[in-house]
Amino acid sequence: MSRKLPLDTLISLATTRTDDAARRLGVLQTAHTSTHQRLTMLLEYRQGYYDQLQLLMDSGMPSAQWSNYQRFLQTLDRAIEQQRAIANHSTSQLDGGRVDWQQQRRKLNSFDTLAERAATQLRLAQGKQEQRESDERSGRAFAQRGSRSFG
Numbered sequence: 001m002s003r004k005l006p007l008d009t010l011i012s013l014a015t016t017r018t019d020d021a022a023r024r025l026g027v028l029q030t031a032h033t034s035t036h037q038r039l040t041m042l043l044e045y046r047q048g049y050y051d052q053l054q055l056l057m058d059s060g061m062p063s064a065q066w067s068n069y070q071r072f073l074q075t076l077d078r079a080i081e082q083q084r085a086i087a088n089h090s091t092s093q094l095d096g097g098r099v100d101w102q103q104q105r106r107k108l109n110s111f112d113t114l115a116e117r118a119a120t121q122l123r124l125a126q127g128k129q130e131q132r133e134s135d136e137r138s139g140r141a142f143a144q145r146g147s148r149s150f151g
Helices: 009-060 063-150
Strands: none
Touching: 009 063
């Protein structure tokens, strides 16, 4: 007969919260990876565009074309700074998600430990009870044999 421990409800709730935190952490990790990939892509695109500008400048280029390149590079720089801010925010959220998951996991581990201790105590108490009952049966059987031999 399985007896439900009082901690079972807490363990179930902690398991659900830990699983939810793990799912949120996965979403945050995906977002973090995506934002950093976009930042890397923008940086590489800017570098390529800058390298192209350098080649054109070496061979001579009209000032209007140079101005267009400069404006475009400034636009790219603003986009890079915005993406860098998004990536930094994503990193902060990911760090927070890790902390949340770790806290939930620690709570679950604590409840599991308490449940294991309670189960061990229950088994010990049941073992002692069974031993007492066995001792009593043996004592009664011995007493009955002793009374038959004198009777």
